Amino acid sequence: MRTIIIYLDTEYTAFKSNLNDIQLISIGLVDETGTKTFYAELTEGYTQSDCCQYVIEEVLPLLDASELSVELDYSAIYARMTFEQIREHLSTWFKQFDGPIALRSERPDFKLHFLNRIFNEHLWPENVLPGITHCIPMASPMQLLIYYRRAEDIFDEQKLRRDHALDNAKVMRLTIIG
Structure with missing residues (x-):
């Protein structure tokens, strides 16, 4: 059975040496x-005061997801969620493959840390x-x-947003696959 590749990105409050912070x-x-x-987009777990200035200026203005709908199309999820909802819906999303x-x-260590938090115990x-492999x-x-x-060219050509987790994942895919 062929392995399916999925590209992943996250946005987070700040870049600190201690991942737990x-x-x-x-x-x-x-x-x-x-x-x-x-x-x-997380609806819990952080406040604007937790964010560094870069995140406040570049990441937070890009948050545009609506509330989680009762009816979901698992081919294209785009919503605000709690950790528990992300765990539930991401698990279901993975199961469709x-x-x-x-x-x-691009940063497997950070991404794995966040996925471990999502799936917790x-x-x-x-x-x-x-695990997660570098792209x-x-x-x-x-x-x-x-x-x-090449990634910078794709951001410009496709009019995708830098510092937006889904757009970054799309650019990663396009940069690798072409």
Whole structure:
């Protein structure tokens, strides 16, 4: 069975050395085909006073999700949620895929920390492989430079928002897949 790649990004309150001092603001995921997306903004766990100035100016103004609807289309989730709701709906979103899922991200350590918080003591969905791999594993400095330049071009070409978790995940996918 073929492994399905899902690109993941998050936005959080500040960049600190202690991950426990950082609070999740939003999470965005997109599958390798670009047809299935999940985006959630946290309604709890942080306040604006927890955020660094950069986040206040660049991230918080991009938060535009509406309240969680009773009727959900799991091919495209875009809503404000509590941690418990994210756990429930992200688990259901993962289960729609036929096959094992490998998560990819630019900062696997941060992303894994936040997913562990979301799933807490609850079991991760069975089809999600353990861990998160860097979206461009074993990259040389030149490969990273090319990746980030291509990402900047995609943000501009596709008119996607920097510092928005779902748009960042989409750019990651487009940069890798082309």
